[in-house]
Amino acid sequence: MADTGHVAKPIGIFDSGLGGLTVARAIRAALPAEDLVYLGDTARVPYGTRSAETVIKYAIGCAERLLSYDIKLLVVACNTASGVALGELEARLSIPVLGVIQPGAKAGVQATRSGRIGVLATSGTVASGAYERAIHSENSAMRVFAQAAPLFVPLAEEGWVTGAVPRLAAERYLQPLVEVDVDTIVLGCTHYPLLNETIHDVAAELLGHDVVVVDSAEATASALRETVDTGVAESGTAGELRILVTDLPGQFASSASRFLGKPVQGLDIQAIDL
Amino acid sequence: MADTGHVAKPIGIFDSGLGGLTVARAIRAALPAEDLVYLGDTARVPYGTRSAETVIKYAIGCAERLLSYDIKLLVVACNTASGVALGELEARLSIPVLGVIQPGAKAGVQATRSGRIGVLATSGTVASGAYERAIHSENSAMRVFAQAAPLFVPLAEEGWVTGAVPRLAAERYLQPLVEVDVDTIVLGCTHYPLLNETIHDVAAELLGHDVVVVDSAEATASALRETVDTGVAESGTAGELRILVTDLPGQFASSASRFLGKPVQGLDIQAIDL
Numbered sequence: 001m002a003d004t005g006h007v008a009k010p011i012g013i014f015d016s017g018l019g020g021l022t023v024a025r026a027i028r029a030a031l032p033a034e035d036l037v038y039l040g041d042t043a044r045v046p047y048g049t050r051s052a053e054t055v056i057k058y059a060i061g062c063a064e065r066l067l068s069y070d071i072k073l074l075v076v077a078c079n080t081a082s083g084v085a086l087g088e089l090e091a092r093l094s095i096p097v098l099g100v101i102q103p104g105a106k107a108g109v110q111a112t113r114s115g116r117i118g119v120l121a122t123s124g125t126v127a128s129g130a131y132e133r134a135i136h137s138e139n140s141a142m143r144v145f146a147q148a149a150p151l152f153v154p155l156a157e158e159g160w161v162t163g164a165v166p167r168l169a170a171e172r173y174l175q176p177l178v179e180v181d182v183d184t185i186v187l188g189c190t191h192y193p194l195l196n197e198t199i200h201d202v203a204a205e206l207l208g209h210d211v212v213v214v215d216s217a218e219a220t221a222s223a224l225r226e227t228v229d230t231g232v233a234e235s236g237t238a239g240e241l242r243i244l245v246t247d248l249p250g251q252f253a254s255s256a257s258r259f260l261g262k263p264v265q266g267l268d269i270q271a272i273d274l
Numbered sequence: 275m276a277d278t279g280h281v282a283k284p285i286g287i288f289d290s291g292l293g294g295l296t297v298a299r300a301i302r303a304a305l306p307a308e309d310l311v312y313l314g315d316t317a318r319v320p321y322g323t324r325s326a327e328t329v330i331k332y333a334i335g336c337a338e339r340l341l342s343y344d345i346k347l348l349v350v351a352c353n354t355a356s357g358v359a360l361g362e363l364e365a366r367l368s369i370p371v372l373g374v375i376q377p378g379a380k381a382g383v384q385a386t387r388s389g390r391i392g393v394l395a396t397s398g399t400v401a402s403g404a405y406e407r408a409i410h411s412e413n414s415a416m417r418v419f420a421q422a423a424p425l426f427v428p429l430a431e432e433g434w435v436t437g438a439v440p441r442l443a444a445e446r447y448l449q450p451l452v453e454v455d456v457d458t459i460v461l462g463c464t465h466y467p468l469l470n471e472t473i474h475d476v477a478a479e480l481l482g483h484d485v486v487v488v489d490s491a492e493a494t495a496s497a498l499r500e501t502v503d504t505g506v507a508e509s510g511t512a513g514e515l516r517i518l519v520t521d522l523p524g525q526f527a528s529s530a531s532r533f534l535g536k537p538v539q540g541l542d543i544q545a546i547d548l
Contacts, residue, residue, distance in 0.1 A: 043328055044318060054317055054521050151439075154428045165425075165442050172439070247328050 010035035012071030014062040017045030019190035020077030021259035026221035034239045037069045043246035047080040048122030059085035083130030103223035104216030105134035111212040112184040118177035119146040121188030149173040156191040170202040178206040186214040243269045284309035286345030288336040291319030293464030294351030295533035300495035308513045311343045317521035321354040322396030333359035357404030377497035378490030379408035385486040386458040392451035393420040395462030423447040430465040444476040452480040460488040517543045
């Protein structure tokens with residue numbers, strides 16, 4: 001390392017748990033050469049039910065730990081943390097910080113024809129109003145309808161992503177969005193892309209017309225590609241994915257591979273203390 | 275206080291979150307004169323998905339905080355913590371420590387006629403084998419069938435306790451217990467009593483005969499009444515309930531009153547740091 005003029009710095013990603021691996025997966029697909037360090041705060045998941053003060057405290061702790069890996073850019077893969085802690089992180093850090101909300105909001109605005117955008121998220125994200133603000137900062141004429149869908153998280157973790165239970169849950173959560181006739185639905189939680197198909201099909205059935213379902217993970221990866229291309233140096237070789245977790249739950253491997261979309265065998269996974 | 279010969283000490287109760295309020299509620303009904311201090315570790319809920327080491331660390335932190343209230347007895351209302359941390363707590367504390375697993379196991383053994391007992395619990399509690407051990411310590415001839423039912427926790431928190439979604443989830447989780455024809459089902463998670471009716475009705479329908487559903491909270495309160503009657507002094511006046519939480523989530527009041535079975539207005543609720 002000492003003699004190379006160029007040291008490739010990794011991109012840091014953190015989430016409250018493993019859900020953010022959907023973001024890591026999308027980033028790997030978009031930027032395969034980049035080294036990634038992913039920190040999942042599995043000891044303190046979920047953030048969505050916690051107060052803003054607590055989430056900010058946790059987010060700073062995660063960011064500080066990732067800084068010790070000399071990251072060149074921080075992706076906040078957690079919607080809750082993106083909603084309440086991004087300003088604080090930007091103020092404290094000298095590297096670029098990218099959340100998942102603004103990219104998802106932008107993709108929603110680009111997709112809609114009717115200007116009526118639904119957002120599905122955790123109770124905490126809905127209560128924060130973060131998606132309304134982000135969408136209105138892109139286009140103030142948009143109508144935004146945010147709906148909490150907390151049961152989608154355990155359904156994704158259980159792997160119950162198709163069939164009667166997720167369909168019934170989706171019907172219940174989508175009903176208010178159907179009543180206001182949205183044509184675009186932004187998935188405002190890292191877990192929800194696993195239920196993408198069910199959400200899309202139930203929404204289209206109930207609405208009686210097609211609907212665009214925006215995956216924030218994909219949108220964030222696209223935004224990141226623009227950032228890395230235009231400003232931050234890209235590493236030359238095939239990228240590595242290092243995973244740090246603050247707790248190693250019993251079903252770690254099956255959950256992680258569900259979110260990552262492939263087996264976790266052979267991955268560099270390390271338990272850390274925060 | 276200084277001149278009274280007798281100072282009534284409170285009973286300490288802790289849980290990973292608010293679910294243990296079902297235990298506090300049962301204890302108040304069984305021992306109305308006792309002062310209770312309840313600590314809900316809402317900043318770190320849930321414990322059920324965490325490693326044993328982490329749960330033990332958290333449990334010791336909760337117990338130490340409650341000791342500062344000069345409690346005479348500690349109730350571990352969290353099944354996960356009861357399963358992995360009870361021995362460690364008993365070794366460290368000089369006051370009696372009561373978990374929720376042994377009382378639930380005992381009530382299950384007393385209720386069964388066929389000797390075939392089902393247990394519904396979180397993945398962590400099922401993996402720990404704690405209920406099998408507890409039931410076999412009561413009667414080694416019992417057959418125990420433990421089934422993880424993780425979706426019941428968010429269903430209880432959402433208030434979706436009757437209707438199609440909880441019924442479908444119950445059908446799915448109960449199927450393995452139906453196949454082995456249990457006649458008794460122990461609810462091994464503090465959240466599950468809210469779904470008691472649905473669990474009972476679905477189980478009885480699928481089994482084709484009645485089934486006893488054992489509520490661990492009730493069983494623990496009964497066990498505590500025996501302990502307090504026989505060993506530990508009871509306070510003379512009407513008891514107070516003090517609630518400590520490590521985080522004050524947005525929907526605290528509605529969740530807490532759901533578990534406590536009454537509005538939380540007028541209760542002494544305090545946010546603490548652990």
